[in-house]
Amino acid sequence: MSGPNTDYDPVEVTPLKADEVEAMREAALAAIAGAADLAALKQVRLDHAGDRSPLALANREIGALPPQARKEAGQRVGQARGAVNQALAARQAVLEAEHEQRMLAEETVDVSLPTTRRRRGSRHPLTLQSELIADLFVAMGYEVAEGPVVEAEWLNFDALNLGPDHPARTMQDTFWTEPAEDHVVLRTQTSPVQARTMLTRTPPIYVVCPGRVFRTDEYDATHSPMFHQVEGLVVDEGISMAHLKGTLDHFASQLFGDGITTRFRPSYFPFTEPSAEVDVRCFVCRGGDGVAECRTCRGEGWIEWGGCGVVNPRVLVACGVDPEVYSGFAFGMGIDRSFMFRHHLEDLRPLFEGDVRWNSAFGTEI
Amino acid sequence: MKAPLSWIKDYVDVPAHVTTDELTRRLTLTGLKLEAVESPGREITGPLVIGRVLTMEPEPQKNGKTINWCTVDVGDANGTGEPQGIVCGAHNFAPGDLVVTVLPGGVLPGGFAIGARKTYGHLSAGMICSARELGLGEDHDGIIVLPPDAGEPGQDVRPVLGLDEEVIELEVNPDRAYALSLRGIAREALVSVEGADRFRDPAVRDTPAPNADGHPVVVEDPAGCPVFVARKVTGFDPTAPTPDFMVRRITAAGMRPISLAVDVTNYVMLETGRPIHGYDADKVQGAIVVRRAREGERLTTLDGTTRELDPADLVVTDDSGIIGLGGVMGGETTEMSGSTTSILVEAAHWDAVSMFRTGRRHKITSEAGRRNERGVDPTICEAAADRVVELLVEHGGGQAHPGVTVVGSPPAVPAIRMAADLPQRVAGLPIDSRTVVASLQAVGCRVDADGADVEVVPPPWRPDLTDPQDLTEEVIRLVGYDAIPSVLPTPPSGRGLTRAQRLRRRIGRTLAGEGFVEVVSFPFVGASDLDDLGLTADDPRRDLLELSNPLNAEAGFLTSTLLPGLLRTAGKNVGHGNDDVAIFETATVTLPRHAGPAAILPVDRRPTDEEFAALDAALPAQPLHLAVVAAGDADSGGWWGESRPVTWADAVEAVRSVAAALGLEVTASAVELAPWHPGRCAELSVDGEVVGHAGEVHPTVCQAFGLPKRSVAAEVDLDLLMARAVDLRRAPSFSSYPVAKEDVALVVDTGVPAAEVEQALREGAGELLESIRLFDVYTGEQVGPGRKSLAYALRFRAPDRTLKEGEAAAARDSAVALAAERTGATQRA
Numbered sequence A: 001m002s003g004p005n006t007d008y009d010p011v012e013v014t015p016l017k018a019d020e021v022e023a024m025r026e027a028a029l030a031a032i033a034g035a036a037d038l039a040a041l042k043q044v045r046l047d048h049a050g051d052r053s054p055l056a057l058a059n060r061e062i063g064a065l066p067p068q069a070r071k072e073a074g075q076r077v078g079q080a081r082g083a084v085n086q087a088l089a090a091r092q093a094v095l096e097a098e099h100e101q102r103m104l105a106e107e108t109v110d111v112s113l114p115t116t117r118r119r120r121g122s123r124h125p126l127t128l129q130s131e132l133i134a135d136l137f138v139a140m141g142y143e144v145a146e147g148p149v150v151e152a153e154w155l156n157f158d159a160l161n162l163g164p165d166h167p168a169r170t171m172q173d174t175f176w177t178e179p180a181e182d183h184v185v186l187r188t189q190t191s192p193v194q195a196r197t198m199l200t201r202t203p204p205i206y207v208v209c210p211g212r213v214f215r216t217d218e219y220d221a222t223h224s225p226m227f228h229q230v231e232g233l234v235v236d237e238g239i240s241m242a243h244l245k246g247t248l249d250h251f252a253s254q255l256f257g258d259g260i261t262t263r264f265r266p267s268y269f270p271f272t273e274p275s276a277e278v279d280v281r282c283f284v285c286r287g288g289d290g291v292a293e294c295r296t297c298r299g300e301g302w303i304e305w306g307g308c309g310v311v312n313p314r315v316l317v318a319c320g321v322d323p324e325v326y327s328g329f330a331f332g333m334g335i336d337r338s339f340m341f342r343h344h345l346e347d348l349r350p351l352f353e354g355d356v357r358w359n360s361a362f363g364t365e366i
Numbered sequence B: 001m002k003a004p005l006s007w008i009k010d011y012v013d014v015p016a017h018v019t020t021d022e023l024t025r026r027l028t029l030t031g032l033k034l035e036a037v038e039s040p041g042r043e044i045t046g047p048l049v050i051g052r053v054l055t056m057e058p059e060p061q062k063n064g065k066t067i068n069w070c071t072v073d074v075g076d077a078n079g080t081g082e083p084q085g086i087v088c089g090a091h092n093f094a095p096g097d098l099v100v101t102v103l104p105g106g107v108l109p110g111g112f113a114i115g116a117r118k119t120y121g122h123l124s125a126g127m128i129c130s131a132r133e134l135g136l137g138e139d140h141d142g143i144i145v146l147p148p149d150a151g152e153p154g155q156d157v158r159p160v161l162g163l164d165e166e167v168i169e170l171e172v173n174p175d176r177a178y179a180l181s182l183r184g185i186a187r188e189a190l191v192s193v194e195g196a197d198r199f200r201d202p203a204v205r206d207t208p209a210p211n212a213d214g215h216p217v218v219v220e221d222p223a224g225c226p227v228f229v230a231r232k233v234t235g236f237d238p239t240a241p242t243p244d245f246m247v248r249r250i251t252a253a254g255m256r257p258i259s260l261a262v263d264v265t266n267y268v269m270l271e272t273g274r275p276i277h278g279y280d281a282d283k284v285q286g287a288i289v290v291r292r293a294r295e296g297e298r299l300t301t302l303d304g305t306t307r308e309l310d311p312a313d314l315v316v317t318d319d320s321g322i323i324g325l326g327g328v329m330g331g332e333t334t335e336m337s338g339s340t341t342s343i344l345v346e347a348a349h350w351d352a353v354s355m356f357r358t359g360r361r362h363k364i365t366s367e368a369g370r371r372n373e374r375g376v377d378p379t380i381c382e383a384a385a386d387r388v389v390e391l392l393v394e395h396g397g398g399q400a401h402p403g404v405t406v407v408g409s410p411p412a413v414p415a416i417r418m419a420a421d422l423p424q425r426v427a428g429l430p431i432d433s434r435t436v437v438a439s440l441q442a443v444g445c446r447v448d449a450d451g452a453d454v455e456v457v458p459p460p461w462r463p464d465l466t467d468p469q470d471l472t473e474e475v476i477r478l479v480g481y482d483a484i485p486s487v488l489p490t491p492p493s494g495r496g497l498t499r500a501q502r503l504r505r506r507i508g509r510t511l512a513g514e515g516f517v518e519v520v521s522f523p524f525v526g527a528s529d530l531d532d533l534g535l536t537a538d539d540p541r542r543d544l545l546e547l548s549n550p551l552n553a554e555a556g557f558l559t560s561t562l563l564p565g566l567l568r569t570a571g572k573n574v575g576h577g578n579d580d581v582a583i584f585e586t587a588t589v590t591l592p593r594h595a596g597p598a599a600i601l602p603v604d605r606r607p608t609d610e611e612f613a614a615l616d617a618a619l620p621a622q623p624l625h626l627a628v629v630a631a632g633d634a635d636s637g638g639w640w641g642e643s644r645p646v647t648w649a650d651a652v653e654a655v656r657s658v659a660a661a662l663g664l665e666v667t668a669s670a671v672e673l674a675p676w677h678p679g680r681c682a683e684l685s686v687d688g689e690v691v692g693h694a695g696e697v698h699p700t701v702c703q704a705f706g707l708p709k710r711s712v713a714a715e716v717d718l719d720l721l722m723a724r725a726v727d728l729r730r731a732p733s734f735s736s737y738p739v740a741k742e743d744v745a746l747v748v749d750t751g752v753p754a755a756e757v758e759q760a761l762r763e764g765a766g767e768l769l770e771s772i773r774l775f776d777v778y779t780g781e782q783v784g785p786g787r788k789s790l791a792y793a794l795r796f797r798a799p800d801r802t803l804k805e806g807e808a809a810a811a812r813d814s815a816v817a818l819a820a821e822r823t824g825a826t827q828r829a
């Protein structure tokens, strides 16, 4: 800051004349408006708002005016500088926005390019089917029971009312292990888990037992030496076939769709009496008009689903449950089979071939 | 069991409005499930009519054959009424005979379309049919000649031949052996079809009284053979043909006609359910004795097999020795043949368990055995034998010998006491006691009401009815399973999945998230699989549980490791062009404990806790394993850059991810173990316990399994991991004071594991150390041969204050000092 210039005659200071200040301001605003980019605006800022700019120089002259003229001149120059600075800021914002827009436009990529670098994993459809079924029953209050795959003969057969000379033993083609006198088998059903459950828990018992089972079936489109079953067991006071029917109807509707029910047909299983085959209403044709052409149920309207019945009191006795107090029901379905008709799979072999393209088709939940 | 509908209707009246569909639906709903409805003529379409041969002219041919040029009257069936000209190669007929004629446009079984065609110089317009051409069995001698009263020329011949007969095939459960007979099926139709009436039991007939003139029979083992009936037919014509109706019915029932004598025994077995054996009476020497076999005895059975007999086998003997395996199969020496004129008929009741054991022991399955081992009505031996005699006499021209031998009597059937309300309690459906009594009577039981109970004597053809629960099923199935209401029970509040079940799901999801695809393999392996893994002779994984009856002799054991199956599956994938493959499997493996037999415990009581524990102890250990295998690229290449092939580290990392999901940290240390690369195998431990192994698969093993070199694998014991899983994780807290970063580069011998250096740094750095990260490993000129440089980034922070000047550097120095002391590390200049 310099001190007041007492040498000047105020009327001689042309830069402070109103029209001069106005011209400076006009020139500055025109230059600002004409700045095409941020670099040009930077130069304009130096030229019209910098220390050597006409308005800055004019401002410096104000102090030289007589006090009576200062106020007016100061006001005039101040207003002009304010307008210029405002215009600069506005232009700066516009140019910055334009610049950013241009930069972003230049950074455009092809978003349709492939992005997958990592393999996708998945879980096995039978694991998923098994978990889904377990969850349905857990939601009803059941628990999930498990047992070993290599099992004692007594638990796989005898405890389930299949004595050594029971003709039904030949119905189940059993894998035996060496030495034979060890009486150890690959379980042919998940029923030994039921026996284990009764032997280790006290009623009321509400469990489902999903798991792997083995039969000496040659491997083809509809048979496998290893497959998966889910069995259910309820032991409580006053349990009847009506409860069994209610439970399986609920299970069927949860797994295959609303309104899908079951049908019982008399059958024979040593561990249940009475016993029934369970058919489930075909969820494709629902036994309606399209039944004759339906490939899922082959025109039957029903699909064979599994077996069930009232737990034979002899089984309760062998497993330490008092048949005078408790009764129970049991049921068993193929998990693989349920999966096959739920997902329209006609040949079961892909389930065990391990082709990653096939296995990964089901993701992590079904 | 296949049953012609007309045969069923011989024994029961079914209302005319009941269609086959309705009949079979009812049978299905009461427990005889329909498998199929067949018709012998189902493959024949178009005109198949009775023809009368008008003329036949033999014409010798150059090829030595003689054909007959015939004209056949087929009425109006050909549309003209003119005789039909047909060439026929058979000679067993004459003009005037009625024959089966298929006209042009007809199709015979096998899709054999009939047209008018030029042959042997004639236009042959149709064909005269043999039984084989119609699918009615084997030819005896040429074409079918119908009886003179079969019908008029031009009539459809199907009803005459039974080609329009419907045959229903029913699935018979082991407890319903009585339904392996027309008698049983007709009785089921009676009780299950509304309006069915007038059951005519084919096993009820007047039989001659036993006398002393029959063939002498001694039963030494009445428990094994409670009833033995012998009858004889003499003067039998062995050339007499089996009547058509019998051939048709036997064939329809799925058996093969053989000769009149054999066919009659089979026919009566199908009719009554009672297996019958016929001997050539002239070959039977002296009295028949029924006993158990003796050690070392042998018998050549009808099928030509010579069998070493077991002392538990029931045998039929005569003066010459053993002539039959009782109830299972006859012997060769007394077999009926084409010259048999005298037939000894045996109708005997055999102990079912003994039949089952003998059948299984000698691997004999037969129609007779199937019935005998499931239980046959013991009261119908006399009737069945009498029926056989009747048919042999009627169709074979013989005479019934007046002798009737009956030894023993049917065992008494004990009464069963049942609470009358048991059926309704079991069904969950009101069933009054009148219905209970009526239902039980309908299936043949004798029922006496006694207060709140009923006393029930089951009929002799239902040996399966032994318990009140069995009677209950009979009542409920007749009331109808479809009457049972649908009621949800009310379980107590459950506890959800167990911890182990939840952890297993977590592990599966973690691996799927890491890009692994789950597979399911069979657990069967052979020694060659373990050879392929490169296991040494003393590797504990070679101790396998052997299967007695494997499907495939090459895979006769239960596996002790998931790797063979998983490597095989990965190799198969690569073979199919899935080059980048990453798979996992969780399953139990079988590790023999050689702990001796699992007892066969009694079933009339609960086993004691000790007995139950001993059962489990006798089973092999079956820990849950996890294995992963990966080959090819972990990350694929693309516009972003190069691909990243899988390395040993991916296998270790897969296990680390699983462990992390369980809140665990895994320590890796070098080990040599098949099937891994000797320099690239990590032994993985948690808290000092070895849980598994991971690394690069040995190149030889890769080759054996069809995998590219540098494929990787891991296998861990999930039971061990899950047992250590952190249960409830504490909420963490982090310091918000500034962090101080220090980098150090340490040079050590290449053999020093990085994990040891890091451990020393951690311990040396003390409590202020927040984290440590190895960010570079360098080998080369700057550090000299046999040395490597490990560069670590250390972060220090105090929980409660800002670190003072030099505090972090001091901690770093003491870390380096400890690393130097433990591992000989020197700080890189």
Ligand SMILES: [Zn+2]
Pocket: A282, A283, A284, A285, A286, A287, A291, A294, A295, A296, A297, A298, A299, A300, A301, A302
């Ligand atoms: Zn359908």
